[in-house]
Amino acid sequence: MKARLWLKIVAVLVGLFLTVPTLVVIPMSFSSSQTFQFPPSGWSLQWYENLFTSPAWSTAIRNSLQVALVTTVLATTLGTAAALGLNRLTPRVRGVATGFLLSPIIIPNILIALVIFSAFLRLSLNGTLIGIAIAHTALALPFVVIAVTARLQGMDAALQRAGSSLGAGPFSVFRKITLPLALPGVLSGAILAFVTSFDEVVLALFLQSPSTLTLPVQMFNSVTVQIDPTISAASSVMVLLVSVPILLAQVIGARRGKAGRQ
Amino acid sequence: MTTGDGRIELVDLCKRYGSGPLVVDHVNIDIAPGEFLTLLGPSGSGKTTTLNMIAGFTDITSGAIRLGGSDVAPLPPHRRDFGMVFQNYALFPHMTVAQNVAFPLRERKVPKPEIARRVEETLRLVDLAGMGGRRPHELSGGQQQRVALARAVVFSPSVLLLDEPLSALDRKLRQSLQQEIKRLHQELKLTFVFVTHDQDEAMSLSDRIAVFNAGRVERIGTPAELYRDPGTRFVAGFLGESNLFTGRLRPGGVYEWAGHKWAVRDADGVPAERDLVVRPERLRLAAAPADVPEDANSVQAKVTGLYFQGTHLRAELDYGDGTTGCAVLPPDSVTGIAAGSGVTAYWRPEHQVLVTPPADPHPNEENA
Amino acid sequence: MPASTQPVDAPPPAAAPAPQPGPRTAARRRRVAALLLLLPACVALFLFFVLPLLNIVVGSFTDPEPGLGNYVALFTDGYTLAVLGRTLLVALVVTLAGLLLGYPYAYMMTLAGPTTRAVMVTVVLVPFWTSMMARNFAWMVLIQDGGVLQKLFGLVGLDGVTLLGTTTGVALSMTQVLLPFMVLPLFSVMQQIDHRLLLAGQSLGASRLSAFRKVYLPLSLPGVVSGASLVFVLALGFYVTPALLGSPQHALIAQVISVRTRELLDFGGAGALGVLILIVTLIALAASRRLAGAGSAVAAHAVAAGGDR
Numbered sequence: 001m002k003a004r005l006w007l008k009i010v011a012v013l014v015g016l017f018l019t020v021p022t023l024v025v026i027p028m029s030f031s032s033s034q035t036f037q038f039p040p041s042g043w044s045l046q047w048y049e050n051l052f053t054s055p056a057w058s059t060a061i062r063n064s065l066q067v068a069l070v071t072t073v074l075a076t077t078l079g080t081a082a083a084l085g086l087n088r089l090t091p092r093v094r095g096v097a098t099g100f101l102l103s104p105i106i107i108p109n110i111l112i113a114l115v116i117f118s119a120f121l122r123l124s125l126n127g128t129l130i131g132i133a134i135a136h137t138a139l140a141l142p143f144v145v146i147a148v149t150a151r152l153q154g155m156d157a158a159l160q161r162a163g164s165s166l167g168a169g170p171f172s173v174f175r176k177i178t179l180p181l182a183l184p185g186v187l188s189g190a191i192l193a194f195v196t197s198f199d200e201v202v203l204a205l206f207l208q209s210p211s212t213l214t215l216p217v218q219m220f221n222s223v224t225v226q227i228d229p230t231i232s233a234a235s236s237v238m239v240l241l242v243s244v245p246i247l248l249a250q251v252i253g254a255r256r257g258k259a260g261r262q
Numbered sequence: 263m264t265t266g267d268g269r270i271e272l273v274d275l276c277k278r279y280g281s282g283p284l285v286v287d288h289v290n291i292d293i294a295p296g297e298f299l300t301l302l303g304p305s306g307s308g309k310t311t312t313l314n315m316i317a318g319f320t321d322i323t324s325g326a327i328r329l330g331g332s333d334v335a336p337l338p339p340h341r342r343d344f345g346m347v348f349q350n351y352a353l354f355p356h357m358t359v360a361q362n363v364a365f366p367l368r369e370r371k372v373p374k375p376e377i378a379r380r381v382e383e384t385l386r387l388v389d390l391a392g393m394g395g396r397r398p399h400e401l402s403g404g405q406q407q408r409v410a411l412a413r414a415v416v417f418s419p420s421v422l423l424l425d426e427p428l429s430a431l432d433r434k435l436r437q438s439l440q441q442e443i444k445r446l447h448q449e450l451k452l453t454f455v456f457v458t459h460d461q462d463e464a465m466s467l468s469d470r471i472a473v474f475n476a477g478r479v480e481r482i483g484t485p486a487e488l489y490r491d492p493g494t495r496f497v498a499g500f501l502g503e504s505n506l507f508t509g510r511l512r513p514g515g516v517y518e519w520a521g522h523k524w525a526v527r528d529a530d531g532v533p534a535e536r537d538l539v540v541r542p543e544r545l546r547l548a549a550a551p552a553d554v555p556e557d558a559n560s561v562q563a564k565v566t567g568l569y570f571q572g573t574h575l576r577a578e579l580d581y582g583d584g585t586t587g588c589a590v591l592p593p594d595s596v597t598g599i600a601a602g603s604g605v606t607a608y609w610r611p612e613h614q615v616l617v618t619p620p621a622d623p624h625p626n627e628e629n630a
Numbered sequence: 631m632p633a634s635t636q637p638v639d640a641p642p643p644a645a646a647p648a649p650q651p652g653p654r655t656a657a658r659r660r661r662v663a664a665l666l667l668l669l670p671a672c673v674a675l676f677l678f679f680v681l682p683l684l685n686i687v688v689g690s691f692t693d694p695e696p697g698l699g700n701y702v703a704l705f706t707d708g709y710t711l712a713v714l715g716r717t718l719l720v721a722l723v724v725t726l727a728g729l730l731l732g733y734p735y736a737y738m739m740t741l742a743g744p745t746t747r748a749v750m751v752t753v754v755l756v757p758f759w760t761s762m763m764a765r766n767f768a769w770m771v772l773i774q775d776g777g778v779l780q781k782l783f784g785l786v787g788l789d790g791v792t793l794l795g796t797t798t799g800v801a802l803s804m805t806q807v808l809l810p811f812m813v814l815p816l817f818s819v820m821q822q823i824d825h826r827l828l829l830a831g832q833s834l835g836a837s838r839l840s841a842f843r844k845v846y847l848p849l850s851l852p853g854v855v856s857g858a859s860l861v862f863v864l865a866l867g868f869y870v871t872p873a874l875l876g877s878p879q880h881a882l883i884a885q886v887i888s889v890r891t892r893e894l895l896d897f898g899g900a901g902a903l904g905v906l907i908l909i910v911t912l913i914a915l916a917a918s919r920r921l922a923g924a925g926s927a928v929a930a931h932a933v934a935a936g937g938d939r
Contacts, residue, residue, distance in 0.1 A: 011738035014731045015753045018809055022757060024768045024778075038771045038778060078671040085667030088660045101671060104679060108867025108911055110884040111686075111904040112679070114891045118689075119682030138679045141671060158352035161319055164339040165346035165423075166366035166413065170663070172340075176365075180356050199761050202869050206892060219763040223770060223874055232771075235764030242759045243752070250748040250755075321657050338659075 022239060028232035036229060047233035057230055060218035063129060064198055067214060070133040071140055071197035076190040078137070079144025083185075084178070086145070087152045098149075102142045112139070113206040120207060127209030135207060136197040143196060144189035151185025152178075199238075266330020268295035268420035268453035270316065275325035277311050286311050287477035288325070295420070298447050298454040302464040303474030304500070309457050312474075313423055316455065318342055329421065340369075344421040345414030345452075349429050351406045353398040359385070359409050360394030366417040384416040387449070388442065404435045408442065415450060424456045428463065440467060461501050465489070473497050489541075495619045498539045505545060505579070505587030505607075507538045507561075511616065520583045524559035525611045536616040544613035545589035547577060547605045549598030560608035563587075568601045579607060687908075690901030700902035710886070714906070717883040720801050721865035725812075727805045728861050729854065732812035736853070739813075740820045754817075758810040766874050769803035770794065773875065795877040804871045808864055812857040819853025851921070859918035863911045883907060 024038060029047055031040030051057050082101055086094050104112065116135045117126065125131030159181070163173040179186075204214040213221070215234065222228035270293040277286035286308040293299045301309035314320040316327055318339035327334050334342055345366075353362050360381050367377045385391050388408040398406055407427055414422055424443070428436045444467055447454050458464055464471050465485040472482045473496070481493045492498035498506060509519030511534050517524045519538065546558075547565075554560045566586075567578035575591045577599070589607060599605055690700050704710040739750045757765060773779050773793035783791040793799035823846060831841035869884035876882065883903060890900035 007734055007738055007741075010731075010734040011750070014735040014809075015750065017731065017806060018753050018757055021772055021803075021806060022760065022765050022768045024771055025764055028768075028771060036771050036774060037776070038774075074674075078674055081667045082671035085664040088664035088667075097668060097672075101675065104675070106911065106915060107683070108863065108884075108907055110867045110869050110887050111683075111907055113869075114887055114897075114900050114904050115682040115686045116678070117891055118686060118897045119678070134678055138675060141675065145671075156350060156352060158348045158350060159354060161317075161339070162346065162348060162352035162354075163365075164319070165317060165344065167340050167343075167369040167417070168365075169338075169340050170659075172369060177354060195759060199759075199763075201762055205869075206888075216761065216763045219761075219767065220870075220874070223767060231763070231767055235761060235767055238761040238764050239756070242761075243756045246755050246759060247749075247752045250752045251745070 025232050025235035025239060028229070029236040031229060031232065034229065035227065036232075047230045048237075050230045051233040051237070054230070056213075057215075057218060057234070060213050060215045063212060064215040067129055067133045067136060067204075068194050068197040070130070071136040072190050072194045074133070074137040075140035075144050075193040076186060079141050079189055079193070080148050080182070080186050082141075083145050083148035083152060084174075084182075086149060098145075101145050104139055105142045109139075109202045113202045116203060117206045126207055127212055128207075129212050132204055132207050132212065132214065133197070135203045136200055137193075139200065139203070140193035140196040143192040144186075147189035147192060148182055148185040151182050155181050266332070266420065269293065269328075269330055270421060270453060270455065271326075271328040271331075272312070272316070273326040273328065275312065275315065275327065276323045277308070277315060277320065278323045284323075284477050286315070286323075289477075289479050291472055291479065291482065293453060293455065296451045296453055298456065298467060298469045300456045300458060300464040300468040300471045301474060302458060302461060302471050302500075304459055307474035308477040309474045310425060313425055313455060313457050317344065317346060317423055343419050344423055345417070345419040346423045347407070347410045347414050347425065347427045349426045351398070351403075351410045351430075353406055353409055353413075355398055357397075358394060359390070359396050359398065359401070362398070362409060363394075363413045363416050365413065370417060372417075380416055384412045387415075387446070388412045403431050404439055407431070407439060411443070411446065415446070415452065419452065421453045421455065424454065426457055426459070429458075429460075436463070443467060465501070471501075473500060475500075491615055492539065492617050495537050495617050498537070498615075498617045503542050503588060505540045505542065505581075505589075506617075507581075507585060508619065509536075509538060510534070511536045517616075519561075520581075520585075522561055524614075525557075526614075526616070527611050535619060537619055538614055539617050540587075540609050540614050542576075542588045542590040544609050545579075545587075545591075545607050546609065547589055547591065547595075547599055547607055549603075549605060551606050554606050554608045555610075558608040558610055559614065560606050562604065563607045564604050565599060565601055568599070579605075581607075686897065686901040687905055689897055690899075690905050693898035693901070700898045703899065704902055704906070710903070713881055713883055713886050716797060716880065717866060718910075720797060720804065720882060721862050723801050724804045724808060724865045725858050725862045727801075728809055728812040729858055731805070732809055732816055732857065733850075733854070736813050736816035736820055739817050740823075740825075754810045754813050757807070758814070762807070762870055765807050766803065766870050769799075769806070769871075770874055773799045773803070794875060795880070797876065797880045800872050800876045800880075800882070803875055804865060804868060807871060808861045808868075811864060812861050815856035815860060816850070816853040819856065820850050823849045855918045855921045859914050863914050866910060867907055 027040060028036070028038055030043045030045065031037070032042030032044035032046070033040060051061075086097055086101075089097060112135075116138075120126045120131050120135070123131075125134065155178075159177055160173050163177045164170075168176065199216060200214075201216040201220060204217045205220060208214075208217050219231045219234055222231040270291075272289050272291040272293075275286055275289040276284055278284050289308070289312055291299070301312060303309045311320055315322050316329075318334065318337065322335060329342060329344075353359075354365070357365070363381045363384060364377050367380060372380070381394065382391070385394060388411055390405065390408055390412065393401070393405070393409075398409065401409065410427070427443075428439055431439060440463060443454075443456075447467075456464075456467060468485060470482055470484055471488055472479045473488065474480070475494075475496045481488060481497050483491075488497060488501050492501060492504075495506065498504045507519040509517060509522075511526065511532075512518050512523075513533050515526045517526045517536075517538055524538070547563075548554045548560075551560075561581055563579040563581050565577050566580050567576075569576045569578075570593065573593065575593050575595065577589045577591060579587050579589060581587065587607075691698065693700075735750070735754075739747055742750060771777060775792060775794060777794075779793060780791055783789070793802065827845050827849070828841050831845040832838065836844060867884055868882070869888060872882040872885055873888070876885070878885070883906075887900050887903050890896045890903065894900075
């Protein structure tokens with residue numbers, strides 16, 4: 001069928017458009033040249049070596065991990081609690097509260113960056129890792145709320161009543177029934193929070209100081225401030241680190257079909 | 263946490279949401295220990311709200327609930343010591359069947375070996391021996407509901423609350439589980455409070471039925487009592503089928519409807535607005551007026567449909583004046599009667615019953 | 631026990647004042663618990679997000695002096711308007727291009743078998759989750775002078791095509807970077823359209839194309855609106871790509887805001903620009919909400935689950 005053929009061709013082209021450009025970073029990361037010349041003229045592992053040994057880059061990695069971990073803990077705790085609270089509200093109030101909690105998603109990041117920059121300037125939080133973590137928590141919070149809320153909404157409301165009727169007090173119900181069932185949502189919210197923070201460029205850029213560079217900022221500077229091809233090694237690592245789990249998850253999910261739980 | 267002997271008293275119970283109308287309107291019910299009482303009514307009649315108040319999931323607006331003689335209002339649900347079975351089973355999906363059933367025992371800090379013994383015993387009671395290791399989603403609807411029952415009785419509460427537990431099941435399954443529930447009631451001798459909108463279910467399972475209408479209990483009685491003597495038009499229509507005539511009771515033991523005059527026994531001679539109800543199985547049909555016995559009450563009718571139903575014959579009747587009804591007859595009594603023909607329907611006066619129509623919004627000169 | 635009837639027509643007893651049970655009523659307990667749980671998150675958001683935001687918005691009207699000075703300056707400095715226009719244009723182009731590319735791809739995803747679909751989903755999700763910097767860096771490499779794209783253009787006879795530092799280059803890379811945000815909302819809506827509706831349309835006499843146009847297209851509209859509004863809003867405020875691949879001479883709004891904020895510390899002026907973006911964003915969201923139903927706009931953002939990282 002002619003239409004189908006065209007459709008397939010377009011889909012393949014779009015798929016290539018989505019993936020191929022990014023793949024450029026992989027051969028780049030093995031380049032022996034000191035510039036961003038592509039295709040590379042020679043091959044070397046120097047950039048990977050630099051990525052993990054140079055103080056600038058390893059500090060950046062460490063900073064990013066620290067900030068992301070703090071953000072994950074904060075956002076997941078606050079967000080899960082908020083989602084649980086939302087669940088108990090009457091619908092009208094819930095709508096308003098949800099809108100409030102999700103507001104950071106709607107505001108463009110550049111505006112958030114401007115806003116937080118000016119506020120943190122006054123609070124002397126500029127140029128501190130904890131400042132970046134706080135800012136990232138505000139960004140990540142909505143995603144945790146969404147992930148946990150989705151899970152809670154799929155939960156039968158009668159389950160908590162059943163627990164009560166069987167003698168479990170409110171805390172017991174929470175610990176033994178609500179929390180275990182909400183856990184997948186909490187976990188996926190935590191992962192979202194981590195990735196949001198780890199990959200965040202704009203806020204980290206605004207709040208940076210020479211000693212508090214995160215990995216994305218280091219990468220940004222290695223293009224704009226001082227050419228440093230280590231960025232290609234960093235990029236390749238991140239691309240591969242993310243692609244493999246996602247591909248696995250999708251294929252496993254496809255094979256299991258719809259038989260899995262919920 | 264105790265409900266004592268299983269006696270439940272609902273005293274002048276009321277529930278109102280915000281400033282709206284009363285959803286539960288001065289309900290008074292006294293449930294004896296070990297009784298199987300059904301709260302029956304259409305959706306929105308307040309029966310589920312009442313059950314939820316007994317459970318403690320819904321706050322009481324006014325009135326009192328006493329379990330085992332003591333007021334339970336200050337007690338949260340988890341301290342009221344009752345078992346509950348929900349419409350959608352509410353089994354914990356992240357636990358096995360055995361863990362589900364063991365849950366209330368663990369909450370009560372029962373020692374482990376004892377838990378295992380009681381779980382096994384209770385699973386056997388509901389015919390699910392050996393299924394302990396399964397997960398809820400691996401079971402059929404009927405099996406899941408039996409797990410729910412097991413879980414609700416394993417800790418020997420004195421009261422079991424059941425919230426339309428069979429509504430999610432298909433007809434055949436429903437009937438077999440009805441028998442399960444009846445059997446459990448007889449074996450365990452707990453007080454059962456059962457909510458349903460299905461009158462067949464209510465009649466076959468209950469010791470007594472409380473019929474709810476718009477938040478009020480219109481009538482309480484045994485199934486037989488309610489069937490024979492519904493008391494109000496609503497109960498007559500809700501419980502079983504009826505031939506209902508809206509006329510007047512006249513002085514001297516006469517009931518008047520659309521020009522007909524029927525004999526009424528044991529009348530106190532006080533004229534009143536009443537409906538006259540005859541159950542379908544009490545009606546007989548005569549092809550000719552001459553075949554009607556002397557002392558029977560009778561009315562002309564047109565047969566609008568005749569259906570053979572194996573064990574009986576069902577005749578749909580139109581009495582004119584917008585009133586219709588039906589008769590249930592022995593299967594071989596079809597002489598001279600066909601769909602479309604005119605017949606005389608008759609019944610003995612002792613087989614009729616008078617019921618009260620709904621209250622007039624403008625109370626008038628009742629006993630004029 | 632004899633049957634009993636409540637007198638249906640008796641007047642109800644005088645309503646006794648409802649005894650108010652103590653704080654331990656079920657409803658009140660729930661509310662207190664809910665508020666306690668919500669408090670930390672709301673306080674945190676309020677302190678570190680809402681307050682500063684209000685501050686900036688107010689500041690745009692009062693800093694350095696009360697009045698609309700900042701806004702007037704925006705429209706009269708002969709520079710900002712050009713930037714705004716350029717940004718809007720780029721955002722529109724990126725959105726349209728994204729739609730043209732994303733719609734067939736998403737549609738194909740609904741038709742594909744399980745394994746193919748898994749691959750197609752991965753292809754969309756990976757850019758979504760992979761480092762934004764990595765993707766922008768890759769484009770920089772591709773469109774730089776002497777780079778692959780320039781050579782490709784040379785092959786077809788167009789020599790010396792410069793893309794790095796131009797708005798076109800920025801638009802091209804932004805399209806690719808933002809494409810997942812178009813495909814995901816589209817797919818999530820299309821997934822729910824029953825293909826049998828198309829068959830039903832054909833059985834009623836519509837040609838394949840007609841059935842598609844009259845049945846499928848309208849049903850997919852909420853997805854189109856979600857995806858388009860999401861991409862548009864993201865493109866408006868996008869910083870990384872224009873900063874890396876564009877130039878100060880052809881700046882987009884985000885770059886101007888960055889300079890004003892970090893270098894000039896002109897919070898009033900930057901704030902005014904930010905408020906403008908916010909207004910356009912809110913208008914776009916409101917329009918999409920009207921066109922595609924409540925919740926879909928925010929849902930699209932939620933699907934994005936990552937925003938402009």
